[in-house]
Amino acid sequence: MGANPEGLSLNLATTRQQWDMRQAVEACVRHGVTAISPWRDQIAAIGLDEAVRIVRANGMRLTGVCRGGMFPAADKAGRAAALDDNRRAIDEAAALGADCLVLVAGGLPRGSKDIAGARDMVAEGILAILPHARASGVPLAIEPLHPMYAADRACVNTLRHALDICEAAGEGVGVAIDVYHVWWDPELAEQIARAGRMGRILAHHICDWLVPTRDLLLDRGMMGDGVIDLRGIRRMIEAAGFRGPQEVEIFSSQDWWTRPGEEVLRTCIERHDTLCRA
Amino acid sequence: MGANPEGLSLNLATTRQQWDMRQAVEACVRHGVTAISPWRDQIAAIGLDEAVRIVRANGMRLTGVCRGGMFPAADKAGRAAALDDNRRAIDEAAALGADCLVLVAGGLPRGSKDIAGARDMVAEGILAILPHARASGVPLAIEPLHPMYAADRACVNTLRHALDICEAAGEGVGVAIDVYHVWWDPELAEQIARAGRMGRILAHHICDWLVPTRDLLLDRGMMGDGVIDLRGIRRMIEAAGFRGPQEVEIFSSQDWWTRPGEEVLRTCIERHDTLCRA
Numbered sequence: 001m002g003a004n005p006e007g008l009s010l011n012l013a014t015t016r017q018q019w020d021m022r023q024a025v026e027a028c029v030r031h032g033v034t035a036i037s038p039w040r041d042q043i044a045a046i047g048l049d050e051a052v053r054i055v056r057a058n059g060m061r062l063t064g065v066c067r068g069g070m071f072p073a074a075d076k077a078g079r080a081a082a083l084d085d086n087r088r089a090i091d092e093a094a095a096l097g098a099d100c101l102v103l104v105a106g107g108l109p110r111g112s113k114d115i116a117g118a119r120d121m122v123a124e125g126i127l128a129i130l131p132h133a134r135a136s137g138v139p140l141a142i143e144p145l146h147p148m149y150a151a152d153r154a155c156v157n158t159l160r161h162a163l164d165i166c167e168a169a170g171e172g173v174g175v176a177i178d179v180y181h182v183w184w185d186p187e188l189a190e191q192i193a194r195a196g197r198m199g200r201i202l203a204h205h206i207c208d209w210l211v212p213t214r215d216l217l218l219d220r221g222m223m224g225d226g227v228i229d230l231r232g233i234r235r236m237i238e239a240a241g242f243r244g245p246q247e248v249e250i251f252s253s254q255d256w257w258t259r260p261g262e263e264v265l266r267t268c269i270e271r272h273d274t275l276c277r278a
Numbered sequence: 279m280g281a282n283p284e285g286l287s288l289n290l291a292t293t294r295q296q297w298d299m300r301q302a303v304e305a306c307v308r309h310g311v312t313a314i315s316p317w318r319d320q321i322a323a324i325g326l327d328e329a330v331r332i333v334r335a336n337g338m339r340l341t342g343v344c345r346g347g348m349f350p351a352a353d354k355a356g357r358a359a360a361l362d363d364n365r366r367a368i369d370e371a372a373a374l375g376a377d378c379l380v381l382v383a384g385g386l387p388r389g390s391k392d393i394a395g396a397r398d399m400v401a402e403g404i405l406a407i408l409p410h411a412r413a414s415g416v417p418l419a420i421e422p423l424h425p426m427y428a429a430d431r432a433c434v435n436t437l438r439h440a441l442d443i444c445e446a447a448g449e450g451v452g453v454a455i456d457v458y459h460v461w462w463d464p465e466l467a468e469q470i471a472r473a474g475r476m477g478r479i480l481a482h483h484i485c486d487w488l489v490p491t492r493d494l495l496l497d498r499g500m501m502g503d504g505v506i507d508l509r510g511i512r513r514m515i516e517a518a519g520f521r522g523p524q525e526v527e528i529f530s531s532q533d534w535w536t537r538p539g540e541e542v543l544r545t546c547i548e549r550h551d552t553l554c555r556a
Contacts, residue, residue: 075480108489110505114463148426150462151489151505161464184393184428186439211385211429213494229391 003266003273009035010062010265011205011249013043018261021046025054027265035061035101035245037203043092052095062098063247064141064203065089065178069103071125072118072155074110079121082106086129093138099244100141100202102176105156107149118155123165126173131144134172141176141202142166146184148216157184159191166200174200177237178249180207180220183228189236196240204237206276207250218253223271234278246261246276281544281551284468287313287341288543289483289527290320290445296539299324303332305543313339315380315481321370330373340376341525342419342454342481343367347381349403350396352388352431359398360384364407371416371554377522378419378480380454383434385427391479396433401443402450412450419480420444421454424462426494437469452478455515456527458485458498461506467514474518482515484508484554485528496531501549512556524554 009168010033012024019027021042028036043051043065055062068089073079086103093101105122108115127141133140142162145154156162157183159175166173173197180189195201208226213219223230234246248268256264288311290302296375299320306314314333318494319527321329321343331464334342346367351357364381371379376482383400386393404418411418420440423432434440437453444451453473460466486504501508512524526546528534 064380108505113505113510115505115507119464146426147424147462148494151487155462157462158464184425184433184435186397186436198356209429213426214424216491216494227386227391227393229393 003270005032005269007245007277008033008269008272009037009061009245009247010268011037011066011247013039013066014248014250014256014268015261015264017257019262022054022140023053025058025060025118027261028060029058031265031269033265033269034059035063037064037066037247038090039066039156040092048092055096061245062096064100064102065093065096065244067102067104068140069154070106070110072106072121072149074112075187079125079206083125083128086125087132090129090133090136090138094136098138098192100139100174100176102203103142105142105154107152107155115150115155122156123168126165126169130169130172139202140173142173143178145178146181146274158185159195160187163195163198163200166198171199174202176203176205177201178205179228179230179233180205180209183209183233186253188233192236196242199241201237201240201242203247204234204244205240205247205249207248215253218251219249220252222250222256222267224275225250230276231278234276238278241245248272281548283310283547285523285555286311286547286550287339287523288546289315289344289525290395291317291344292369292526292528292534292546293539294540295535296542300332303336303338305539307336309543309547310541311547312337313341315342315344315388315525316338318367318370326370326373329456333374339523339543340374342378342380342521343371343374344371344377345380345382346418348384350384350387352390352398353478357403361403361406364403365410368407368411368414368416372414376416377419378452380419380421380453380481382421382423383432385430385433393428393433400434401446404447408447408450417480418451419454420451421456422459424459432495436463436465437473438465441469441473441476444476452480454481454483457480457506457508457511458484458487461487461511466511470514474520477518477519479518480516481525482512482520482522483496483525483527484550485526493531496529498528498530500528500534501526502553508554509556512554516550516556523552526550
């Protein structure tokens, strides 16, 4: 009896070094995994049309497209270019029928120490692309990133902050809750419940926090190998009304990216089945 | 004309690889720095009596002793041992006439995924040592650590959480505000103002957040080399009523720990004088 893959989505960053999008979908089909979340460079590598064809031919659910965002820039031209790129990302997510476009806010513009200013640029950027997202039927999912990425990747670092932006922006914007980024937050239970009341939970990403963590970006752990209470957080998220797939997203340059893709996917399925269900 | 060392304190971790406590005090005297903050292992290395003698003979202000805390443990015996060690740390801080004993909360007990439980152990531990701290005239300074240390060093990760603990515990407990740990917090201004209203700011530590940061623990930057708005945060802290020294605390295994101590101290003084004053 194999582990049950139901309710699992594979974020294709997890097998980025092993498989392209086509190979990843084929592997998912073999293992009974019916949901994925591709990155834009992976879509571009095989072409959007082919990506759409593969997704439809295999009846894949897309729990998200990674990623839009990266709004702050040192000048107006840079900010406008970011908006254009986000509109293209929305078009891709629409063509693929994705549940949402994941937004990673972006960090400080080069040379800036003004994090409040960067945060304003994020809120403004989201407002600017929101009409196109709504017209395209693509929900935007703000993913608060761990505070250790505040400078260079995302200046939205708590669920509370992300939900404040959602509230101000109105319909069409929600949150992607990645346990890696939020597990430490003393307000986690409260803010997940708030997200549920607002009806804004669009995605749930899983992996684990390793002790020690050897690299700020590329040392995420497989579920069960770290300290995150995955089952407990899933319970909070289901109690808040979200029952969509748990999407495994693991960046692991020294470990999981070096193993055969089959082993990685099989391990994801087993760990999700035994450790992550509510 | 040299830079003005007034208002600067040297946390002796900054020159840990170059100087013992005696050498560090001698260097501070040469440079006109009148405040330090030693670590307990540095005190132990020369003996508490000798440390007290050196501090008094040179009229040094101690902006803190690093550190107590580390309350969570897997069993009762471990938690009791932590309390005993904290009481000894209080005695040392009292003997040295330090402004405060810095508390680093401690992370998850081995094998635990229960961060809420660990946080309860921290609050209980502080309540347990508080009578001895009050009787000894040693204020306890909870230092919220960056969320990237939540698992293994400190499960108190925001100023808000630290102040909630202070509020519950009553007089004799405040906070040490280290810019490295809190600069990213969207509630920083609000919580610094709250700390001021509560009269609980006991220490202000400085360094900088480098981009990229190559190591979670030992890659702190010299003031001015990173992205933290040091002057802006100092303004908030002074507006909240704290005008004590800014204590430079830099762990830097690949850079500042490899340079001559004189160069490090001179650079601290220059950067503080030109970049950190309100």
